[in-house]
Amino acid sequence: MEVIVPFSTDRPKSRLSGVLSRDERNRFAREMLDDVLDAVVAAGGEPRVLATDAVDADLPCPVTVDDRPLTDAVNAALDARLGESEPVADRVAVVMADLALATPEALRELFAAGREADVAIAPGRGGGTNAFVAGHPEFETDYHGASYLDHRRIADEVGASVEVVDSHRLATDIDEPTDLAELLIHAEADGDGNDGGGGGKAPRWLRDAGFALDTTDGRVGIERE
Numbered sequence: 001m002e003v004i005v006p007f008s009t010d011r012p013k014s015r016l017s018g019v020l021s022r023d024e025r026n027r028f029a030r031e032m033l034d035d036v037l038d039a040v041v042a043a044g045g046e047p048r049v050l051a052t053d054a055v056d057a058d059l060p061c062p063v064t065v066d067d068r069p070l071t072d073a074v075n076a077a078l079d080a081r082l083g084e085s086e087p088v089a090d091r092v093a094v095v096m097a098d099l100a101l102a103t104p105e106a107l108r109e110l111f112a113a114g115r116e117a118d119v120a121i122a123p124g125r126g127g128g129t130n131a132f133v134a135g136h137p138e139f140e141t142d143y144h145g146a147s148y149l150d151h152r153r154i155a156d157e158v159g160a161s162v163e164v165v166d167s168h169r170l171a172t173d174i175d176e177p178t179d180l181a182e183l184l185i186h187a188e189a190d191g192d193g194n195d196g197g198g199g200g201k202a203p204r205w206l207r208d209a210g211f212a213l214d215t216t217d218g219r220v221g222i223e224r225e
């Protein structure tokens with residue numbers, strides 16, 4: 001299955017500006033993108049990055065550059081893949097580049113749901129749409145705001161069946177500083193036995209940048225050396 005991975009090269013992760021500098025946010029966003037691409041490939045998907053601008057450094061997959069806003073760029077990519085008329089031979093997935101907790105297992109579950117329904121959606125915490133698979137030619141996106149609800153409504157309007165993928169891993173997009181704690185927690189639980197924490201490149205980058213879990217007052221937060 002082709003998997004479109006939207007990626008903003010232009011001031012990514014602004015909601016992390018309280019804890020990361022602009023350069024650091026660029027770096028961290030790239031590490032998360034690498035982790036998502038690895039998971040997609042391991043799940044049997046064929047990723048294609050949909051970037052706002054050329055991506056520096058090598059990527060293990062093709063890149064389409066489209067500087068239109070997210071919704072327009074993704075809809076253009078869906079049109080190119082799903083065409084105008086039924087039957088739709090292929091399905092296409094869209095998986096956000098900030099799903100640093102995504103595992104191949106979680107993505108396989110999404111892809112499988114997308115083979116059963118016209119549209120399979122993995123909602124994000126807070127009402128976003130972190131990933132979906134579409135096989136209906138009239139389904140289109142409307143990102144931002146409570147886009148999960150908007151995408152349910154759009155699917156209803158075009159008569160597309162919907163399956164909801166209830167996945168902690170896919171629901172956790174890394175937007176806010178509290179999400180960094182979530183990433184460190186699960187990386188540590190995954191463990192690689194070397195430095196007390198495992199996970200992919202993004203949590204490793206965070207630890208190298210001096211971040212650690214802070215549980216001193218009985219609540220979980222992050223601290224930086």
Ligand SMILES: Nc1nc2c(ncn2[C@@H]2O[C@H](COP(=O)(O)OP(=O)(O)OP(=O)(O)O)[C@@H](O)[C@H]2O)c(=O)[nH]1
Pocket residue numbers: 006007008009011012013014015016050051052066068069070073096097098175
């Ligand atoms: N191609 C493309 N991808 C985008 C665009 N805006 C966001 N993305 C990607 O879409 C996913 C979700 O992005 P958001 O978390 O909403 O936005 P963000 O810019 O990464 O972060 P904030 O600045 O904190 O909102 C991430 O993978 C982004 O890289 C866009 O305009 N075009």
Ligand SMILES: C[C@H](OP(=O)(O)O)C(=O)O
Pocket residue numbers: 070124126127128129130142143144145146147148173175
């Ligand atoms: C793109 C947007 O992401 P969020 O702002 O919810 O992270 C959405 O999922 O609609």
